Amino acid sequence: MSGFQLNAVPVLSRTTLDRAEHLRADEQALKEGWAQAKLLRMNRRGQVLVDGGSVALEAAITLSAEPAADAVFLGVDGEIHLWAVRDNDIEGTLSDLRAAGATLNLDDFGTGLLSTAIALLNWHDKARYSATDGTPTAVTNGGWSRTSEAGHEEFPRIDPAVICLVHDGGDRVLLGRQHTWPEGLFSLLAGFVETGESLERCVERELREEVGVDVTDIRYLGSQPWPFPRSLMLGFSAVADPEQELTFHDGEIAEAHWFTRAEVRAALAAGEWGAARTESRLLLPGSISIARTIVESWAAQD
Incomplete structure (x- = not known):
């Protein structure tokens, strides 16, 4: 059987975070909510303070009396506002989103909280000057936009990328390893979508560029x-x-090989790659990645 579907929603797509978009432009509501709000501190490496295996949140008023200029509004948990701020001096037991499923206990709400905070704070780090006129920009709409001195508003960037499981229509799958990855760690092939390119053409181009194969029967699975x-x-x-x-x-x-379904199932049974036996011929990405979900779905087929 050449076609298959995802047997689960990818981990980072399961978020239950209420983003409360209607509050972003309501400065008065944000100020009133700050007194009871919770704050997430995150350093430039995406690490946060962990308490008992869970993400530690603190009272926002420990940072300032009202919403800080560089804080970003993530959403709400019931009536409690949730914010994040960049803090490169946090100390204690630290962990990050990539550790979810291994050393960090995250539910669907927690993964949504961290992934949103990382994306927003990373964008703010790179968007301090307007791409239109080069003037400094300031945080607006609770951190969901930046506005230049001339009034030009800019929004967080998203870079679309394709990731593809290549198989033979039967019992074998093609996996690759990048030069910077540990020996034995393989994953799906992926690449960024170029300007003027459709997703399907991007799949064809990236696979031809990366491993030299021609593909057919391109099917969308999920995001x-x-x-x-x-x-x-x-x-x-x-x-x-x-x-x-x-x-x-x-x-x-660096290398790519065709693996059998039995080999993939054995690698999946070994658990998260960081904890798997390093002498194994095949290690697979951790559960936080959509690559893991796709591979698991393919491996589950008869």
């Missing part, structure tokens, strides 16, 4: 935010011929 720093991962599957020679044109991929 997931990937705030490292600001991507939206769009998942696909496609069929290729295992007999076609693999060539590495763009230099991103």
Whole structure:
């Protein structure tokens, strides 16, 4: 069977965070909510303070008497406003979103909270000057936009990227390893969508560039935010011929191999890659990645 569907919603797409968009432009409501609000501090590495395996939130008023100029409004938890701020001096037990499922206990609300905070704070770090006129920008709408001195408003950027499971229509799947990854760690092939390009054409181009294969039967599976720093991962599957020679044109991929379904199932059974046996021929991405969900869905097929 050449086609399959996701058997679960990707982890970062399950968020239950109420973003409360109607409050972002209501400065008075934000000020009134600040007194009882909770604050998340995050450093430039995306790390937050952890208490008992859970994300530690503090009273927002410990930061300032009213919403700080560089704080971003994430949403609400019932009647409680939730904010985040960049703090590169936080100390204590730290963890990050990539550790979810391993050392950090996160539910769907927690993953949404962290992924939104990372994406917004990363964008603010890079958007302090207007792309239109070069003048300084200031935080507006609770951190969901920045406005220049001339009044030009800019919004958080999202970079679309495709990620594709290539299989042979049967029992084998093609996985690749980047040069910077540990030995044995393989994942799906991925790349950013270029200007003027459709998602399907991007899948074709990236796979040809990265491993030299031609694919057919391109099918959309699902999506997931990937705030490292600001991507939206769009998942696909496609069929290729295992007999076609693999060539590495763009230099991103160190090696790629065809693995059997049995090998993939064994690697999945080993758990999170960081805790798996390093001598294994195949380690797979952690549960936080849509790649894991796609691979699990393919491996579950008979």
